[in-house]
Amino acid sequence: MLEIWLGIKSAFWLIVTLDADLIEIACRSLVVTLSAVAIAAAIALPLGAWLAIGRYRFRRLVIAVLNALMGLPPVVVGLVVYLMLSRSGPFGVMGLLFTPWAMIIAQVIILTPLIASIAHQSIRDLWAEYHDLLISLNTSRSQRIKTLLWDSRRALLTAALAGFGRGIGEVGAIMIVGGNIDHATRVMTTAIALETSKGDFALAIGLGFVLIAMAFAVNITIHMLSGTEVRDRW
Amino acid sequence: MVSILPLSLNDVTVERDGKRLLGPVSLDIRADALTIVLGPNGAGKSTLLRLMHGLVKPTSGRVRFAAPRGEAYAHQAFVFQTPIMLRRTVLGNLCYPLTAHGISHAEAEKKALTWLKTLGLDGHETQRASQLSGGERQKLALARALIRKPELLFLDEPCANLDGAATQDIERLIGEARAGGTRILMATHDLGQARRLADDVLFLHHGEVLEHAPAKAFFEAPQTDEVKAFLNGDLVI
Numbered sequence: 001m002l003e004i005w006l007g008i009k010s011a012f013w014l015i016v017t018l019d020a021d022l023i024e025i026a027c028r029s030l031v032v033t034l035s036a037v038a039i040a041a042a043i044a045l046p047l048g049a050w051l052a053i054g055r056y057r058f059r060r061l062v063i064a065v066l067n068a069l070m071g072l073p074p075v076v077v078g079l080v081v082y083l084m085l086s087r088s089g090p091f092g093v094m095g096l097l098f099t100p101w102a103m104i105i106a107q108v109i110i111l112t113p114l115i116a117s118i119a120h121q122s123i124r125d126l127w128a129e130y131h132d133l134l135i136s137l138n139t140s141r142s143q144r145i146k147t148l149l150w151d152s153r154r155a156l157l158t159a160a161l162a163g164f165g166r167g168i169g170e171v172g173a174i175m176i177v178g179g180n181i182d183h184a185t186r187v188m189t190t191a192i193a194l195e196t197s198k199g200d201f202a203l204a205i206g207l208g209f210v211l212i213a214m215a216f217a218v219n220i221t222i223h224m225l226s227g228t229e230v231r232d233r234w
Numbered sequence: 235m236v237s238i239l240p241l242s243l244n245d246v247t248v249e250r251d252g253k254r255l256l257g258p259v260s261l262d263i264r265a266d267a268l269t270i271v272l273g274p275n276g277a278g279k280s281t282l283l284r285l286m287h288g289l290v291k292p293t294s295g296r297v298r299f300a301a302p303r304g305e306a307y308a309h310q311a312f313v314f315q316t317p318i319m320l321r322r323t324v325l326g327n328l329c330y331p332l333t334a335h336g337i338s339h340a341e342a343e344k345k346a347l348t349w350l351k352t353l354g355l356d357g358h359e360t361q362r363a364s365q366l367s368g369g370e371r372q373k374l375a376l377a378r379a380l381i382r383k384p385e386l387l388f389l390d391e392p393c394a395n396l397d398g399a400a401t402q403d404i405e406r407l408i409g410e411a412r413a414g415g416t417r418i419l420m421a422t423h424d425l426g427q428a429r430r431l432a433d434d435v436l437f438l439h440h441g442e443v444l445e446h447a448p449a450k451a452f453f454e455a456p457q458t459d460e461v462k463a464f465l466n467g468d469l470v471i
């Protein structure tokens with residue numbers, strides 16, 4: 001009991017003194033996950049729109065694949081990315097394994113289906129509402145996609161935040177492809193796992209606090225966004 | 235500018251699930267008049283207008299404009315019975331057809347603001363379109379349809395859910411568009427409105443055109459029992 005109490009106390013101290021290690025690790029987490037969310041959103045949002053308004057031969061297949069990918073355990077994604085990037089893998093020569101890039105790639109694969117699926121649903125609903133009007137106004141396909149993305153931007157922001165929440169707390173995949181190397185690929189989740197296994201709780205608890213605070217902030221923002229969505233009832 | 239009219243329908247039918255909703259219809263829509271598409275609920279008025287506008291595909295037969303497809307659709311507009319509002323401001327809704335077709339924001343806003351004055355909606359420009367009353371929304375939808383000066387305008391029961399004052403506003407705007415040279419096809423089941431606005435009347439019943447005649451002839455010398463009954467105010471089923 002005393003050990004936990006001491007851990008919390010020094011964790012608190014680490015946070016208020018802006019401990020260098022803690023800051024470095026938290027910032028790396030943010031950079032990796034924000035990059036992954038940005039790339040995933042850039043892929044997922046147009047993909048969601050495309051799936052929502054198109055009638056293509058492969059539409060159902062793509063949706064099925066997306067749903068399957070969403071259910072994929074992150075460690076498996078990590079394993080696959082590891083194999084791809086390892087020295088003997090197809091992309092081995094690029095030397096990305098055990099760099100933040102590898103972690104970003106793994107997270108993009110995890111987050112894209114999630115964001116695309118949420119985006120697809122809200123854009124599909126809006127398309128049902130707008131369909132006749134946008135056809136009647138003789139808009140081009142890209143114009144329709146642009147309009148739908150813009151007019152559902154709050155729902156899309158929610159999707160991106162959900163992706164962030166998922167990414168920032170993810171541990172399995174980035175542990176495998178990043179390797180949890182100090183000052184290189186160590187992020188909050190992998191650091192917590194390591195410090196805990198060492199029995200060194202101060203940094204683990206401190207990072208845990210930061211992680212919880214971020215998750216809270218994201219969830220509150222999502223809640224407020226969807227709250228205003230309901231209240232305003234465009 | 236080359237006219238997209240006449241619009242000709244050649245033995246057109248529309249079927250859904252093996253059920254015939256419309257036709258066979260053959261008719262020509264020529265320039266410069268206001269045609270009322272009259273008929274009881276479920277007669278096929280909306281289906282006919284949506285067919286002409288390209289929102290419904292014919293099961294058989296041909297719908298043809300005098301101009302090529304792309305050009306024809308660029309010069310027509312449609313106002314739906316329940317107005318579809320973009321989740322934007324009043325001004326945003328009005329600017330949309332312009333900016334979507336490459337007109338600059340500044341120019342679009344200038345034009346839109348003039349329209350808002352005409353509508354009596356100035357002062358509402360930054361309000362959400364969804365917060366307008368039913369009549370205001372329909373006025374906005376009508377202005378949004380007119381803002382690109384279409385040659386052909388379809389109106390699907392634009393006053394069906396409106397009170398007297400709002401109906402009067404809409405009819406005034408329709409009259410102005412008509413005077414400005416816009417060809418109008420308007421569905422209604424309101425006999426009084428048909429009498430007030432029609433140059434000619436097309437009477438639909440169970441998906442078939444029973445009569446198509448100049449307004450005077452239609453109202454004074456109806457040819458079929460169904461139209462006689464309808465003009466009498468009897469129930470036509």
Ligand SMILES: Nc1ncnc2c1ncn2[C@@H]1O[C@H](COP(=O)(O)OP(=O)(O)O)[C@@H](O)[C@H]1O
Pocket residue numbers: 250255273274275276277278279280281282
């Ligand atoms: N998409 C559709 N599928 C099946 N039936 C339809 C569809 N649209 C309209 N109908 C039917 O077609 C008939 C004509 O409808 P409509 O054109 O809306 O009539 P009106 O506008 O004159 O009231 C109605 O019986 C309606 O139920």
Ligand SMILES: [Mg+2]
Pocket residue numbers: 279280281315390391
């Ligand atoms: Mg109708």
